Amino acid sequence: MSPSENNGYSAKRYRTPDGAPADIVIFTIVSSPKNTIQKSLPLRELQVMLIQRKAWPFEGMWALPGGFSKETETLRETAMRELEEETGVENVHCQYLNVYSTPGRDPRGWIISHAFFSMVREELLQHRRAATDAADVRLFSVDEALESLELAFDHRDIIRDALDKLKEEVLRTTLAKQFLPDEFTLGELYQVIRTIIPSFQEDNFIRKLKTTRRQGILEPALDAEGAPVYSTQFSQRPAQLFRFTGNEPEWSIYG
Amino acid sequence: MSPSENNGYSAKRYRTPDGAPADIVIFTIVSSPKNTIQKSLPLRELQVMLIQRKAWPFEGMWALPGGFSKETETLRETAMRELEEETGVENVHCQYLNVYSTPGRDPRGWIISHAFFSMVREELLQHRRAATDAADVRLFSVDEALESLELAFDHRDIIRDALDKLKEEVLRTTLAKQFLPDEFTLGELYQVIRTIIPSFQEDNFIRKLKTTRRQGILEPALDAEGAPVYSTQFSQRPAQLFRFTGNEPEWSIYG
């Protein structure tokens, strides 16, 4: 049924948008071994994946991966499709961020963009490739992307908004699990949080997460006999492994 | 500069959306005097403003107020414009909720809707009027709207999402201030929260909000001499008035 067949209604009475793309801020945490004599936790850096545009507008500039939505899919499906095309990875985290509609934001016309952000573990990003509309694709540290790079469109705003949301949610929700394996040590969790929020410091972090209120959010990893599991991957002394239960923390007022 | 003049680029190579509307979930809390012998806190009910459609599609059904965006404005401006048109009120709360893009959600074509929600104090809603595209406009209790009413489009989903977000944020942020006057008693604040979340119960609510961690969020209202202000509007015994400082609570991990 075409619109013009219905009771004289026409959606074309006004100008309509020239496109509805989804842009995706793909975050990853890149680990590099610390230069120490003994086993240690790696150095970690929060990075963002950008593509280099190979066509007008903003040709040659770095931009967020993304693409136009089709009328047969939701914007989430658009984002997931583009995410899989750019990274070669399926079933990863992807979360809606905001809509960007400032007039003139896109020189191609009236184009309202929907931004998503995604947290992908670095080992899943090995197969990234330049899509057909990109000259190159690479990871930049978030600081570099925000401070030194001239970005296409309003993509700097989008990355900043995504980073703000990431910082807020990594403290308030269990979002950090996206950057961790199923079973992890509390030292690793602490490091992930500090990678995203360098100023974060809690002296008794490990003890704190093991006490009452957090039970229900984290649980010890258990082996087949029901005994706690320990790892020496990052330390001499074995560290207890934990997993997320799937519960999200709830908050009471102004607490 | 028209799109077709630029390096052969044309945004019209693909089908483009038929419109980008903003829909607004307008919440209010309606107070009615309790049938008691003495002064008391009012009964309160959370309500939502709906319009009755007078044209295809969904003619005669109740729907969220809203309208199409123009290329010269942001979607937030669209929402604020519609909000002022429907309610006659300016400068009210308005917050982005989500985007709704399920194919087929609008029989008029490919129409991606952007939902906002707004919290308006009931005394500001006296001048509401039916816009030109509405046969009628009225307030419904949120329960009635969600359970008994057949709503146009996917507006039931939108209202449910808005209610969920409202419930979450009224506990986590100072959103409740949108339903309160500048200076209010903690009993009023408690009532507002319980109106939105009936299951909420805190025995020591008033004391709790006056102790340490909350300082910085709420502060006592002071008169010209710097003395605390009390009100007997809802009670025999004078109740201390408070105001929001403007600070938002911060949250530490899993606490």
Add this chain to the structure above:
DNA sequence: GGAATAGTGTCTTTAAGACATTATCTA
């Protein structure tokens, strides 16, 4: 006096926070 809401006293339990100390394993 009783109705209705505001607010305090008191006690117990739990968590937060600081900071020193010990534990485990390996290069």
Add this chain to the structure above:
DNA sequence: TAGATAATGTCTTAAAGACACTATTCC
């Protein structure tokens, strides 16, 4: 044995939670 991270001991202070009690004012 020194290095690196994991974890506990101990002490102090603050907050949570339960629940009984008092306060204020007006009908």
